[in-house]
Structures are given as C-alpha cells and as structure tokens.
Amino acid sequence: MTNDTSGDVRLSGITKTYGSFTAVHPLDLTVPQGSFFALLGASGCGKTTTLRMIAGLEEPTGGTVHLGDQDVTALPPYKRPVNTVFQSYALFPHLDIFENVAFGLRRRGIKSVKKQVEEMLDLVQLGEQARKKPHQLSGGQQQRVAVARALINHPKVLLLDEPLGALDLKLRRQMQLELKRIQTEVGITFIHVTHDQEEAMTMADTVAVMNAGRVEQLGSPTDLYENPRTTFVANFLGTSNFIEAEVDARSGDDIVLKAGGGKLVLPGARCGAPTSTGGKVLVGVRPEKISLTHADEAGEIPEGRNRITGKIADSSFIGVSTQYVVDSPVCPDFEVYAQNIDRDPRLVPGADVVLHWNPAHTFGLDAAQDIDAGVDEGAAS
Amino acid sequence: MSTLTEAPPPLTPTAPEKKPPRRRGRLVPYWLLLPGILWLLVFFALPMIYQASTSVQTGSLEEGYKVTWHFATYWDALSEYYPQFLRSVLYAGSATILCLILGYPLAYLIAFRAGRWRNLIMILVIAPFFTSFLIRTLAWKTILADGGPVVGALNTLHVLDVTGWLGMTEGDRVLATPLAVVCGLTYNFLPFMILPLYTSLERIDGRLHEAAGDLYAKPWVTFRKVTFPLSMPGVVSGTLLTFIPAAGDYVNADLLGSTDTRMVGNVIQSQFLRILDYPTAAALSFILMAAILVMVTVYIRKSGTEDLV
Numbered sequence: 204m205t206n207d208t209s210g211d212v213r214l215s216g217i218t219k220t221y222g223s224f225t226a227v228h229p230l231d232l233t234v235p236q237g238s239f240f241a242l243l244g245a246s247g248c249g250k251t252t253t254l255r256m257i258a259g260l261e262e263p264t265g266g267t268v269h270l271g272d273q274d275v276t277a278l279p280p281y282k283r284p285v286n287t288v289f290q291s292y293a294l295f296p297h298l299d300i301f302e303n304v305a306f307g308l309r310r311r312g313i314k315s316v317k318k319q320v321e322e323m324l325d326l327v328q329l330g331e332q333a334r335k336k337p338h339q340l341s342g343g344q345q346q347r348v349a350v351a352r353a354l355i356n357h358p359k360v361l362l363l364d365e366p367l368g369a370l371d372l373k374l375r376r377q378m379q380l381e382l383k384r385i386q387t388e389v390g391i392t393f394i395h396v397t398h399d400q401e402e403a404m405t406m407a408d409t410v411a412v413m414n415a416g417r418v419e420q421l422g423s424p425t426d427l428y429e430n431p432r433t434t435f436v437a438n439f440l441g442t443s444n445f446i447e448a449e450v451d452a453r454s455g456d457d458i459v460l461k462a463g464g465g466k467l468v469l470p471g472a473r474c475g476a477p478t479s480t481g482g483k484v485l486v487g488v489r490p491e492k493i494s495l496t497h498a499d500e501a502g503e504i505p506e507g508r509n510r511i512t513g514k515i516a517d518s519s520f521i522g523v524s525t526q527y528v529v530d531s532p533v534c535p536d537f538e539v540y541a542q543n544i545d546r547d548p549r550l551v552p553g554a555d556v557v558l559h560w561n562p563a564h565t566f567g568l569d570a571a572q573d574i575d576a577g578v579d580e581g582a583a584s
Numbered sequence: 585m586s587t588l589t590e591a592p593p594p595l596t597p598t599a600p601e602k603k604p605p606r607r608r609g610r611l612v613p614y615w616l617l618l619p620g621i622l623w624l625l626v627f628f629a630l631p632m633i634y635q636a637s638t639s640v641q642t643g644s645l646e647e648g649y650k651v652t653w654h655f656a657t658y659w660d661a662l663s664e665y666y667p668q669f670l671r672s673v674l675y676a677g678s679a680t681i682l683c684l685i686l687g688y689p690l691a692y693l694i695a696f697r698a699g700r701w702r703n704l705i706m707i708l709v710i711a712p713f714f715t716s717f718l719i720r721t722l723a724w725k726t727i728l729a730d731g732g733p734v735v736g737a738l739n740t741l742h743v744l745d746v747t748g749w750l751g752m753t754e755g756d757r758v759l760a761t762p763l764a765v766v767c768g769l770t771y772n773f774l775p776f777m778i779l780p781l782y783t784s785l786e787r788i789d790g791r792l793h794e795a796a797g798d799l800y801a802k803p804w805v806t807f808r809k810v811t812f813p814l815s816m817p818g819v820v821s822g823t824l825l826t827f828i829p830a831a832g833d834y835v836n837a838d839l840l841g842s843t844d845t846r847m848v849g850n851v852i853q854s855q856f857l858r859i860l861d862y863p864t865a866a867a868l869s870f871i872l873m874a875a876i877l878v879m880v881t882v883y884i885r886k887s888g889t890e891d892l893v
Contacts, residue, residue: 260794280797293795297813306809307799352799 209271210236210359210392212257217266219252226252228416229266234360234394234409236271239386241395241407245439245577249416250396251290254362257394258287270359281310286353287362291369292345294337300324300348301333307356323355326385343374350382354389361386363395367402379405400440404428412436414577428489430566432475435577437487437568444493445574446486446511446533450478457562460484463533467509467565474567483570490538492564495527497547498555510559513537515552525550529558639866649862661867665851669875672847675762675837676830679769683777683826684819686770691781691818692811696790709778717772721839724768728758728840735759760842768836776825784818785811820887828876848872 212234219227227249234240242250255261257268259280267276275283286307294303304323305316313319324330327347337345346366353361366382367375383406386393397403403410404424411421412435420427420436431437434445448460448467458478460467467486476484488509496504504510513531525546529537539558541550550556639657643649662669694705712720727734735758738744747753752763788811796806812819834849848868855865 258798260798280794281800281802285798287795287798289791289795291791293789293791295792295795295810297810306796306801310800310805310809356799 208236211269211271212360212392212394213269214253214257215267215269217253217256217263217268219249219256219261220264225416227256227263230418232411232418232421234392236392237390238408239383239393239395239406241397241403241410242413243397243400243403243410243439244413245398248413250398250413251364253413254287254364254394254396257360258285258362259283260287284358285360285362286356286358287364288346288349288353288366290364290366292337292349294345294348294352296337299334299336300329300340303337303348304352304355306352311356319355323351326354326388327351342370343378346370346378347381350385354385354391357389358391360392360394363393365396365398367397367399375402382406404440412439414439430473431487432568433576434485434487434568434572434574437566437577438575439577442490442538443487444490444534444537445568446488447570448484448486448533450480450482450484452480453478458484458567460486462486463511463531465511465533467511468507468562469565469567470563473565476567476569478567485568485570485572485574487566487568488560488564490526491524491540493539493558493560495529495539495541495547495550496557496559497549498557499549501557504557504559507562508559509562509565510557511537512555512557515550515554515556517552518550529556531558635866635869638862639870641863645860654863657863657867658871661864662871665848665868668846668848668851669871671762671845672831672849672872673875673879675766675769675845675847676827676833678766679773679830680777680823680827682766682770683774684823687774687777687781687822688819691778691785694778694782695785695788706782709775713775718835718839721768721772721835724764724771724840725759728764728767730757730759759840760845762841762845764840765837765845765847768840769830769833772833772836773826773830776829777822780821780825781815781818784815784821788814816887820884823883824880828880831876832872 212232214230214232216229216231217227218225218229230253232253242253244250252261256263259275259278259282263276267274269275270284295306298306301320301324305320308316308319321330321333324333327350329344329347329351332340332344337348340348346369349366363382367378370378379402382393382395395403395407404427407424409421410424410427412419412427414435420432422430427436428440431440431443434443437443437445446462446467448462450458451461451466452459453471454468456471458469458471458474460469469484469486471478474484476482478484498512511531511533513529515527516530516536517528519526520543522543524540524542527539527541527550529539531537537558637651638649640651640653640655641649642652642654642657690705690709694702694709698705726732729735735744735756738747738758739756744753744756744758747763748755752766753761758764758767792810792814793806796810797803801809831847832849834847834853837845837847837850838853852865852868852872855861855868
C-alpha cells in the first residue's frame with residue numbers, strides 16, 4: 204500500500220433523514236486508499252444509504268464527503284471519480300456487452316475504446332461475449348460485466364452495493380475470490396456493502412458493522428470476531444455465549460468474576476466494561492473455543508481453565524464438527540462446537556458435562572445491554 | 585415402449601375411452617378464437633373484398649355497377665386527388681410530430697416525476713374521451729374563432745406572421761387554415777401518443793438512470809443514450825397510432841379547415857356520400873391503405889424496434 208491519499212474516502216458527520224426517520228446518524232468514517240472496506244449490517248441499517256451518499260445518488264442531510272482532498276458533497280454523480288456496481292447490475296438492456304463496458308469511456312470523450320474494453324473484458328473473462336446483449340448472459344456473467352463497466356473508468360473508489368446478492372451460493376463464493384483478486388490486481392479502494400457476514404469477513408481488510416444507522420464497531424475481521432465491543436457485533440458476526448457475572452477481584456492483569464457459584468477469569472485487556480468490584484459484566488466466549496468433558500472425568504481438566512457445568516440438551520452432527528446445546532445454570536442455551544477428532548460416545552443429550560476453555564479466549568462486555576441484540580439479523584443472513 | 589406393447593389386453597379397452605376428452609381439450613383454444621375470427625371475417629374481410637370489387641367496377645347509379653376490372657379508376661383517382669393525398673401525409677405528419685413534442689415530456693413526467701399525482705394526470709389525459717370527438721372538434725372552432733382571444737394573442741406575439749410565412753395561416757385568421765386542421769388533429773390524437781409513450785417509459789428501470797449518471801453521463805446525455813433509446817417501442821407505437829388515423833381523418837379538415845385544406849378523407853367521404861361515385865371512393869380508400877402500409881413498413885424497418893426487448 205502506498206502513502207497516496209487521493210483515493211481516501213472521508214465521511215465527516217454525514218447524516219441522512221427521511222422525514223422523521225433517521226437512516227444514517229452523523230457518521231465519521233475514513234476508508235484509506237487501496238483498502239477493501241466492507242459495510243456490514245442487516246437490511247435497513249443505513250449501509251446502502253451511506254454508499255449512495257458516497258456515489259452522489261443520495262444527497263446527505265448534513266455532513267461532508269471527501270475523496271482525497273476534494274470535497275465532493277455538492278457534486279452530482281457524473282462528476283465524481285467513483286463508480287458503482289449496482290445491486291441488480293443495472294446493465295443497459297439496449298446496448299451489447301462491449302458498449303455497456305465502453306459507456307463510461309465514451310461519456311468522457313475517449314474515442315479509441317476498443318483496446319481498453321477488450322482488455323477489461325479479458326480481465327473478467329468475457330472476451331467471447333462482447334457482442335451479446337445483457338439478457339443473453341447468466342447472472343454471474345452479468346455481474347462481471349457490471350464490475351468491468353465500473354472498473355474500466357479507473358475510479359478512485361469502486362462502490363459495490365450487495366453485488367453478489369442475486370447469485371447462488373457456489374457462484375457467490377467464486378465471485379468473492381474473483382473480486383478479491385481483481386481488487387488486489389488493480390489496487391483501487393473498494394467499498395462493499397453486504398448483509399452477509401461471511402462475505403464481509405472473507406473479502407474485506409476492514410469491516411464496519413452498522414446497526415440502526417450507526418457504526419457499531421470498525422476493525423479487521425479477526426479483531427471484530429475476537430474482540431466484539433457490543434452484544435450486537437458479537438451475535439451478528441458468528442455466535443457467542445454470554446454469562447452474566449459479577450466482578451469479584453483483580454489478580455494482576457486478569458479480572459476474577461463470580462457466576463453461579465463458580466469463578467471465571469477474564470483478561471483485563473479484553474474487557475470493555477467498567478470493572479469495579481461488585482459490578483456486572485457479560486462474559487462472552489465463542490462456541491468453538493470450548494472443550495466438552497464428561498462430568499465423570501472432570502478431575503482430568505487442567506488447572507487454570509474457566510469451567511462451568513451443564514447438561515447436554517441437544518446435539519447435531521455437521522460433518523466437520525458437532526454442535527452441542529448445553530443447558531447450564533449460568534446460561535440456558537450454551538453453544539459448543541466440537542471438532543470431530545476423538546468423539547466421546549458418552550456425549551449425548553442428557554449427559555452431564557463440564558465446559559472449559561482457556562481464559563484468554565474470554566471477552567467482557569457491559570452488562571447494561573440486550574444480550575440477544577443482533578441474534579435474529581445474524582441468523583437471517 | 586416395449587412394456588406398453590406387451591401390456592395385457594384388458595388395458596386396451598380403457599385407452600380409447602380416455603382419448604376423446606383429451607382431443608376436445610386440444611380444440612378449446614380454437615373454439616375460443618371462433619367469435620373473434622367470425623367478427624374479423626364479417627366486419628373486416630368481407631367489406632374489404634366488397635370494396636375491392638367496387639373499385640374495379642364501372643357503370644352509373646341508375647344503370648347499376650358491374651365488375652369490368654377497370655383498373656384505370658385507380659390511376660384517375662390518384663392523378664386527380666394527389667394534392668389531397670400529399671396534404672393528408674403532411675398534416676398527419678405535422679400533427680404526429682407535434683404530438684410527440686407535446687406528449688413525450690408529459691409521458692416522462694407521469695412516468696418518473698408525478699409520484700402520487702400520477703393517476704390524476706392519467707385521468708386528465710383520458711378525460712377528453714368522455715366527450716364526443718365531434719363536440720371536442722367543434723369546441724376548437726370557438727377557441728380559434730376570428731377575433732377571439734387565442735387569435736388575438738397569437739397575433740400580438742407575431743406567431744401568425746411566422747405561420748403565415750410558412751403558409752400555415754392566412755392574414756389574421758387561424759380558423760379555416762392548415763394550422764387549424766393540424767391543431768385539431770394534434771389535440772384529438774394526443775392521448776394515443778401519450779399512452780404508449782407512458783407505458784414504455786414506465787417500464788424503464790430507474791436504476792439505469794442512476795447507472796448512467798454514475799458512468800459520467802450528464803442528465804441530457806442519459807436521456808439521449810439511455811432513456812430515449814429504451815422508449816423507442818413507445819415512440820414507434822405512439823407515432824403509428826397517431827399518424828394512421830390522422831391520415832384518414834376528415835372531421836378536423838371538415839370543421840376547422842376550408843376547401844383549400846381538404847384531406848383525402850374528405851374526398852373519400854364526399855365521393856361516397858355526396859357524389860355517390862363508389863368506384864373512385866373505393867379506389868381512393870385502397871390507395872390510402874396501401875400508402876400507409878408502405879410508409880409504416882419502411883418506418884418500422886428504419887427505427888429497428890424489432891431489436892428492442
């Protein structure tokens with residue numbers, strides 16, 4: 204990555220209201236040049252509105268949009284050095300593929316477009332289809348035309364509005380890798396809007412999780428997954444288990460908590476909540492970090508691990524792993540994903556078990572929020 | 585297949601029983617078409633044949649007409665009435681162009697900008713149909729009356745000087761001039777232009793406008809390169825629905841024009857109803873029909889609408 208900042212996108216206090224409804228609350232965001240940035244959220248969270256304000260298709264109610272050093276807030280879309288890949292592609296049905304791709308070049312008065320268009324069609328592997336009309340192509344091919352049509356203009360920023368939403372799962376995976384390859388190849392800033400958390404995590408360098416017109420958290424996919432700062436992010440990205448606990452004491456860098464008679468250890472650096480003694484904290488842990496041991500062998504669990512007890516309520520075999528739902532006194536539906544390496548045949552519904560995990564994998568959140576925030580949205584995607 | 589032929593005999597008697605209902609089912613679409621076909625036969629094909637035969641008859645009203653294959657009637661009719669033919673094409677063509685100029689922005693407005701007013705404007709477009717064609721045309725007679733406010737305004741604005749120079753008006757009059765006839769035609773056929781234009785504009789995906797803007801097309805360029813080409817089916821059907829009836833119309837020329845603005849429709853009408861020269865009238869009708877068919881075919885070929893989705 205270079206130090207060039209001409210492709211930076213800077214949103215300052217940008218906001219959009221429709222009547223009394225606020226689609227986007229004042230938002231500050233900087234997307235650095237050359238990055239692959241994803242706006243992730245459920246439908247209606249304001250991510251597409253934000254994207255459209257960058258494209259100039261929607262006028263912000265307040266705030267400014269900067270591209271590099273240029274304030275583009277007042278510029279109409281045709282004067283902005285950005286291009287968009289629309290949700291349902293919006294290819295021109297009366298023009299063939301070649302002319303669709305050449306559209307932007309011709310509008311800027313470039314006469315000899317042939318070589319560029321052919322190169323671009325080769326990049327998206329559609330050289331053979333140049334003279335076909337959009338409706339003669341498959342969904343995946345149309346999607347690539349839409350990308351080619353935008354990229355040929357060498358925009359400073361490429362905006363992608365749920366570009367893979369209309370494709371089936373297999374094609375979507377393939378196009379995710381394809382888009383990532385193209386982005387690495389051309390080095391343009393990509394801003395990608397999606398409701399699919401897996402898509403955002405696979406493709407983007409930085410993900411901004413949006414909820415109800417606000418950015419809940421911004422960071423690298425790993426950071427968001429490992430250190431969610433709100434229950435919404437923790438539930439929207441993957442699955443999380445939460446235990447309500449009370450701060451008991453501090454020992455060094457760790458915080459010791461009480462939950463249902465037992466004690467849990469949480470690294471102080473991973474706690475986003477105030478930790479005065481007696482205060483409430485939500486202790487979170489991801490299902491795949493947890494080990495299951497039958498209650499009869501509880502003595503073999505090494506010292507120093509967080510542990511809680513429970514009874515297996517349900518188990519489902521997924522292939523690579525088995526997903527257990529454990530009923531525990533501290534958390535009614537505790538989810539555990541266990542790799543199918545050495546399966547203990549006694550781990551069936553009804554069995555008493557001990558759940559244990561490395562305290563380093565624990566994160567702490569402020570207890571004054573909805574434990575289930577983002578659960579339905581995450582499941583829907 | 586082999587299992588079917590080896591099937592035990594008891595099965596075969598049931599087969600013919602099943603067949604008749606299936607066959608009747610296959611005929612149902614044709615039965616449904618029958619009334620339409622009959623209608624077409626009685627009210628279109630038969631009169632056409634009758635007219636065709638009339639056009640090659642000779643004789644007089646007193647002695648009766650006989651088919652003598654007298655094709656010279658066609659040539660005579662054309663050489664005598666070609667000015668009226670040209671005038672029809674000119675007036676209908678002008679009216680069609682005016683309809684397109686007036687109708688396109690309105691159709692565009694209804695399709696893209698009207699919002700909740702859309703239905704109201706549509707009703708206003710269709711509302712004149714609730715009044716008789718004749719009454720509406722007569723109303724124009726009052727509107728364009730000599731010394732009336734419209735003529736006065738046009739005179740003050742020196743519009744009549746321009747139209748007079750173009751040969752569309754004479755002196756301070758609008759009534760009984762070509763301009764009046766063209767205005768009448770434009771007014772009467774405008775809805776036929778607006779409705780197909782609206783239908784094809786309304787079908788255009790609004791995101792295509794956004795996409796064009798996103799790809800550096802200014803609003804006017806977006807219109808020229810995206811909206812207008814996509815509305816071509818509407819333009820073609822609108823112009824046809826306006827031009828074809830306008831070219832054969834005689835009411836507007838009769839009520840708003842003078843003897844100098846007679847169109848071919850007026851000639852046909854007077855030949856049929858006043859002079860009672862049926863062969864000439866029938867020949868003129870066929871010439872008009874053939875001319876329109878040729879023009880329309882060329883026009884559709886040129887505009888290349890078959891290619892549009």
